Each structure stands twice: as structure tokens, then as C-alpha cells.
Amino acid sequence: xxxxxxxxxxxxxxxxxxxxxxxxxxxxxxxxxxxxxxxxxxxxxxxxxxxxxxxxxxxxxxxxxxxxxxxxxxxxxxxxxxxxxxxxxxxxxxxxxxxxxxxxxxxxxxxxxxxxxxxxxxxxxxxxxxxxxxxxxxxxxxxxxxxxxxxxxxxxxxxxxxxxxxxxxxxxxxxxxxxxxxxxxxxxxxxxxxxxxxxxxxxxxxxxxxxxxxxxxxxxxxxxxxxxxxxxxxxxxxxxxxxxxxxxxxxxxxxxxxxxxxxxxxxxxxxxxxxxxxxxxxxxxxxxxxxxxxxxxxxxxxxxxxxxxxxxxxxxxxxxxxxxxxxxxxxxxxxxxxxxxxxxxxxxxxxxxxxxxxxxxxxxxxxxxxxxxxxxxxxxxxxxxxxxxxx
Numbered sequence: 510x511x512x513x514x515x516x517x518x519x520x521x522x523x524x525x526x527x528x529x530x531x532x533x534x535x536x537x538x539x540x541x542x543x544x545x546x547x548x549x550x551x552x553x554x555x556x557x558x559x560x561x562x563x564x565x566x567x568x569x570x571x572x573x574x575x576x577x578x579x580x581x582x583x584x585x586x587x588x589x590x591x592x593x594x595x596x597x598x599x600x601x602x603x604x605x606x607x608x609x610x611x612x613x614x615x616x617x618x619x620x621x622x623x624x625x626x627x628x629x630x631x632x633x634x635x636x637x638x639x640x641x642x643x644x645x646x647x648x649x650x651x652x653x654x655x656x657x658x659x660x661x662x663x664x665x666x667x668x669x670x671x672x673x674x675x676x677x678x679x680x681x682x683x684x685x686x687x688x689x690x691x692x693x694x695x696x697x698x699x700x701x702x703x704x705x706x707x708x709x710x711x712x713x714x715x716x717x718x719x720x721x722x723x724x725x726x727x728x729x730x731x732x733x734x735x736x737x738x739x740x741x742x743x744x745x746x747x748x749x750x751x752x753x754x755x756x757x758x759x760x761x762x763x764x765x766x767x768x769x770x771x772x773x774x775x776x777x778x779x780x781x782x783x784x785x786x787x788x789x790x791x792x793x794x795x796x797x798x799x800x801x802x803x804x805x806x807x808x809x810x811x812x813x814x815x816x817x818x819x820x821x822x823x824x825x826x827x828x829x830x831x832x833x834x835x836x837x838x839x840x841x842x843x844x845x846x847x848x849x850x851x852x853x854x855x856x857x858x859x860x861x862x863x864x865x866x867x868x869x870x871x872x873x874x875x876x877x878x879x880x881x882x883x884x885x886x887x888x889x890x891x892x893x894x895x896x897x898x899x900x
Contacts, residue, residue: 511790512883513827516859521794522808524874526559526772526889528881530786534771537785539567542765543757546571548593548746550768551580555871557587558889563771564589574746574766577899578603580892581617585610592617593644593746595690595766597626604630608637618687622646622663624677627684634683642687643678644746645671647731649693649724662692667727668734675735688744689731692766693724693752725759732761750777750785772867775824776813789870789877791823792859793844802848803834806860809844811873813865820865827861828852872898 511527538547547570554560564570572591575581578600581592597620598604607617621627621643634641646663665671678686732745748756748765757765769777773785793806813821823839825831830850837845846860854860864870871877875894879887892899 510787510827511861511880513792513859513861515880515883515885516792519792521792521859522874523878524789524791524870524876524891525878525880527786527788527790528879528886530773530788531559531771534773534785534788535563535566538753538767538770539569541753541757542569543754545569545757545762546764548572548574548764548766549771550574550595550749550766551584551868552576552595553768553867554771555868555892556877556889557584557895559771559877560584560589572764574768578607578619580897580899582606582610583892583895583897583899585613585615585617590616593688593690594618594620596620597622597646599626599629601629601633604633605637608633608639608641611639611641612637616642618642618644620644620646620690621674621678622665624674627674627677627681631681631683639683641684643684644688644690645674645678645686647671647689647691647728649691649727649747651723668730671731671734679740686735686740686742688742688746689735690746691724691728691731692749693747693756728759729761769867774813774864774867774870776820776865787863789867790826790861790863791870791874792861795854795856795858795860796843797856799845803845804848804854804860805843805845807843808841809839809862810841811864811870812839813869815866823862823864825860825862828854831860
């Protein structure tokens with residue numbers, strides 16, 4: 510674990526990557542691939558140097574899942590290939606960039622789940638005289654007793670829903686079907702070992718177990734339907750950090766996507782089936798002491814996206830015995846921290862925090878200090894440091 514002394518006399522706030530923990534996470538994730546390829550979710554990384562390291566570390570890592578056509582264009586310009594844009598887009602400017610990269614020989618795949626999206630892609634492809642490969646997003650959420658278990662993504666839930674969009678693609682001259690994706694968020698992105706939530710944990714564990722067989726069947730049925738007349742999919746994508754083990758065991762799945770596990774933010778402390786090393790964090794300087802045991806730091810309000818809740822706040826972890834004040838939380842320009850320990854904290858000392866989610870913290874810093882054995886060994890730029898801002 511990174512020591513606070515590393516940041517003595519450094520300019521803070523600053524973000525850091527615990528290199529030793531990160532490398533261990535990369536190795537552990539590679540070992541769980543079950544012979545499948547692992548596509549890296551760039552949303553959870555947002556650093557060219559980090560992405561390059563992961564891709565070069567093991568042959569199981571192949572391809573990226575991007576979140577924006579402009580990001581995909583940026584990554585293509587930085588030498589990356591086999592880019593799957595994980596979300597549909599109606600950004601004509603971004604689609605034109607994708608078409609131009611395809612014309613240069615890059616493999617970039619657009620995500621679709623509606624025929625209207627395909628129509629726009631067809632127009633851009635025809636104008637640029639290219640064929641744009643597509644991936645169909647299939648909904649993997651489940652429903653029990655009227656309760657929706659999962660996230661609201663694609664309207665395609667079964668083979669019946671697939672017919673209009675599949676027919677449209679197969680009849681088009683300017684797009685082609687490359688693969689399908691099904692992200693089982695209720696398995697991959699929901700903690701089931703949260704402290705002090707015994708009953709809720711048991712319910713989620715039950716729903717996860719119940720979902721697994723249904724997810725596998727749905728994915729298998731979709732693939733079988735598409736390939737029944739001899740059409741061959743190039744890839745079948747699924748999974749996430751929290752479902753790597755189960756998804757990679759499905760025969761029809763050719764690749765799984767992993768992102769947050771490489772950095773392992775606090776939201777990923779709450780899973781029964783795996784545990785990775787905390788590898789991403791940030792240091793804030795103590796700037797004043799407004800009361801006994803309360804130390805105020807500069808900045809810190811790096812709140813994670815999603816439904817609002819305490820779990821989306823960053824967590825102070827070093828020194829130990831630090832907590833945020835419930836009525837103030839983490840602020841944009843200052844964050845007060847209650848410290849119940851016995852260390853003599855001084856103005857200018859660092860307090861270390863972990864973010865709730867992975868790559869989002871990179872949007873607030875231009876670089877990551879790479880720390881190994883409590884020494885700074887490198888600096889990696891983030892997208893922000895490379896003048897990239899995509900969402």
C-alpha cells in the first residue's frame with residue numbers, strides 16, 4: 510500500500526497508481542480468462558500508457574471497448590486497433606471520424622440496438638464509401654415477481670426482438686454484422702457482500718444465482734438464431750469485472766470485457782467471488798484544522814456517477830481512522846475529515862483517498878503518479894493530460 514510520505518513536498522491534489530497492486534490485478538485477471546480473450550473497458554482506465562501495458566502484458570488481452578466515437582478516433586490515432594464502441598451513437602461528426610479510420614484500415618465496430626441508429630450509420634458509411642461493422646447490444650437484465658434486476662440498456666431481449674434489426678443489417682450494403690454483446694450488469698456491477706446489509710446481500714446473491722442460467726440460455730439462443738442459416742459471428746462479447754468467472758465459462762462467449770478490476774476502486778470491495786488490490790487513489794493536502802480531530806483538505810469532491818448514495822463518495826484510508834463528515838461529505842474545493850487516530854497530523858501533510866469508481870477519477874487529473882515500493886517511478890498521462898475530453 511502506498512505510504513503518505515511519498516507525497517511530502519509534492520504539489521497536491523494529485524492522483525496515483527499503485528504499480529505493484531495494479532500489476533498483480535492484471536496478472537490475476539489474466540489467469541481468470543478461461544482461455545477467452547479479454548477486451549479492456551477504456552472507460553475504467555482512461556490512460557494510453559496503462560492501456561498499452563495491459564494489452565502487452567498477456568496474449569489474452571485483445572481489443573478495447575470504448576465509450577465514444579471521438580475516443581475511439583483518439584485511440585486509433587494513438588496506435589490502437591480492434592475498437593468496439595460499447596454504446597450506440599447518433600453523433601454524425603464522430604461517425605465520420607470512425608468511417609475515416611476504417612478507410613485507413615482500422616477495425617472499429619459500432620454498437621446498435623435500433624434500426625434508426627443503423628440508418629444514420631449507413632448514410633455516413635455510404636458517403637465515405639466504406640462498410641462499417643456493427644455489434645448488436647442484447648439486454649441481459651432479468652425480471653422476477655415484477656422486480657427489474659439489471660440496467661436499462663437495449664430493447665432487444667429475445668430472438669423475436671432481434672428480427673427487425675437483424676433483417677435490416679443483413680440487407681444493407683454499407684454495414685455488416687460483426688458480433689453481439691450482452692452485458693449482465695446485475696452480476697458484473699452489483700456488490701453482494703456489502704457491510705451491514707446482510708438481508709440485502711442474501712437477496713442479491715439469490716437473484717444473481719437465479720439470473721446466471723437465464724443469461725447463459727438467452728445468449729446461446731441469440732447466437733443460435735443468428736447463425737442458423739450459416740452466418741458466422743466474429744465475436745460474442747459478455748461480462749464485466751464482477752462476472753468474469755461465470756461469463757468466460759459460457760461456450761458461446763468468445764470474449765469478456767473487464768475494466769474496473771484493474772484499478773479496483775471501493776465499489777469492488779463488496780463481492781464474494783473475487784478480491785483485487787486497491788490500485789488507484791488520490792492525495793489531498795491538509796490546509797487547516799478548524800476543530801480538534803478535524804482536518805480540512807483541498808478539493809476532494811470526486812463523486813462517482815450513478816444513483817446518489819454514500820457508496821459513491823471517495824473514501825479516506827490513510828492514515829487509518831479517517832472518515833468524512835456526514836453533513837459535508839467531499840467538497841469541490843475543500844473536504845473536512847474527522848481523524849480519531851493518534852498520529853500527529855500537520856498542515857501540509859497528505860491524506861490518501863480511494864475513489865468509488867475506476868476511470869472517472871482520471872477526468873479530474875492530467876496525470877497519474879506511478880508508485881512502486883513507495884517511490885515514484887513514472888508519470889502516466891490521462892486522457893485529460895492528452896487533451897482528450899469525450900463525454
